[in-house]
Amino acid sequence: MEKKSEYNTEGLLMLKDVYKNYGDVEALKGVNFTARKGQCLVILGPSGAGKTTTLKVIAGLESVESGEIYFKGQFINNLEPRNRNMAMVFETYALYPHISVFENLASPLRTLKMDEDTIKKRVTEIATMLGIDKFLERRPGFLSGGQRQRVALGRALIKPVDLYLMDEPIAHLDAKLRYQMIGEFKHLQETLKISILYVTHDWREAMSLGNEIIVLNKGRVEQYGEKDEIFKLPANTFVARMIGDPPMNLMHGSISERGGSSIFKASHGMEIDLHESIRPGKAILGVRSSKIGLALPSNKRGIDAEVYSCGKHGMNTVVSMKVGEEILKTEFKGHQSFNIGQMIRIYIDLENACIFHESGKLIRVLGERNG
């Protein structure tokens, strides 16, 4: 509740019931959210969710069907894109090879007809922050890959605007550069306190960069909240599976009452005591992969599972296993080896496990007081 009033004072951008159609296709079906000044808000969703459309509507590159957009307290539905004082950043790695780092950084400012002294000051400022101030006279070809990335990032963010709109800016980089880039990106955003609306399909990028996250699916907001909330209190099974690798394991079954405590009975017969009282009925139990471990032989509540596949993920071992008809997936620490078909005994740690209604909506997070 407290949050609402905060939004009113700090709200930079607000979307109210925004609809957008392309012919018969409804791309956005009533999108609502507020982006705050100085924060990075991430829109996360699979392809076709309406992420890019949302950015275009905000930038003014597309008109809305209905709904209202406010920017710095002003109604901007009909404002020309160039008067919105936003910058749309597509990819952050395109540099001019034939001019110096300084000129690469300065060129977005030159188009603004800024005077030379101001340009110099701003370029030096941003280059120092990114640790590339020593290379300003060099051409991009004479820099290492990491240094080039930082120049590209500086170039994307040098134009002073009130809001940067970024559409998968680092999706095309190879995986290793992406890790470096996320670190640099976050450093710059937090140091400059700039406002960013960042679109991605990658949950890692979303969790790394976002102060808050909007999970978008088929033109609708599935959940909007702080990233901690999105991770710990997913509004539904869609959000729960969107974040994490391997994704959250979902087991279908029903909840019944036994001696003051609720029992979750999976469709294949496995029973788990939830140690909490939850209304009986059909339900889905969601458990993150980190909460599944190998049971010691002495553990009487161990669950029998058949190894379905086994592989490596870095220093960890990824194991899919069959429990009844459900396939659960988890990562065990360290290098371990299992054969397909091998029987193992596992335990499920219920801390922070999610109980969903059969429709997919969250009922309760175990161990949370007010869930």
Added chain:
Amino acid sequence: MRAENLSGCLEKEMDKLVLENIYKNYGEVRAVKNLSFSVNDREFLTIVGPSGCGKSSTLRMIAGLEAITEGSLYLDGKKINYIPARDRDIALAFESYALYPHLTVYKNLAFPLQTKKMSRKDINERVGSTMDLLHLREYRNAKPGELSGGQQQRIALGRALIRQASIYLLDEPLSHLDAQERVDLRVQLQRIQKLNQLTFILVTHDQLEALAMSDRILVMNEGVIQQIGTPEELYDDPVNLFVADFIGEPPMNFTHGVLVTVEECKPAIRCENKIYTLPEDLMKKENLMAYLNRKVVMGVRPEYMRLCKKNNPGAIEGYVYSYEDLGETGYLMVASNSEKFLIEVKSGVLYKIQDRVYFCFEENHICIFSDENGERVV
């Protein structure tokens, strides 16, 4: 039971396929240089490397689609250099699908079986189970042109797997699938290979894919084999800088410095104004002494680094550059000198940019490479 059989077979190490000093030239370009390795029977071997490393050329030579410039190729103990592709007992799935456009999915899959004169009932059964494995049943009557790239790729894969062959060659078989399908099919491919005890050679540029499925992995770069070994070996014991950097995500941290000794012969790496001390028993390795006062590169994976107290022996000072919290684990980027290290940490702690921190390395997991040629020193 099946599992026991399997490991028994691997121990016997019967060579299914042997490459001996193989070269491939395209005019002036030497695509594959002096390549030798063998594939065990019932093994899942993955060849991985960046684009242009020669991995696809290698696979195409094994398939018989490219002539071998020099060297010998043996399958089941027989030299097959000059045996035409169609007479090699090999099943192929290549990135370019080569499906029959006028035939339905069902008929595309049934085709390799019909040429083998199998009964209609058996064909029906095999096609059915292959469609189930690759989630193709709902498209059985569709023609390839009506399907997405990912779906077409699954048909191509199915057409290779449906055959009975001595060895299966798969070139980037999952490249056109979306992320979820890819993860799912990695599991299915491994199951098909293990449960039917087949020999697979798979080519990919994606090291995550290689680690996730393979018994052994061969890393190639610029036409030359870099290392062949189990996923664990490549991850923990890379033989050179290329392998260390190529395998693993997030990538290994590297620091450039000079190998020196401090306080009575303790080995250390001097890097700008910092000294990284190394475990003393490393000094016993003769190899290391040869590199004294020479330039080296130290590599440590983010999982093998941790934050520690200031008075911890070997503690290195740095400051927080950025922090990403992924819910359960997090990655802390720490700046020390002009280098940055990525350190895996437990989630739930708030780190602020510019905070001073101390960190150290897990001593057994430090890799040291020569700066000149990238070879592993210890």
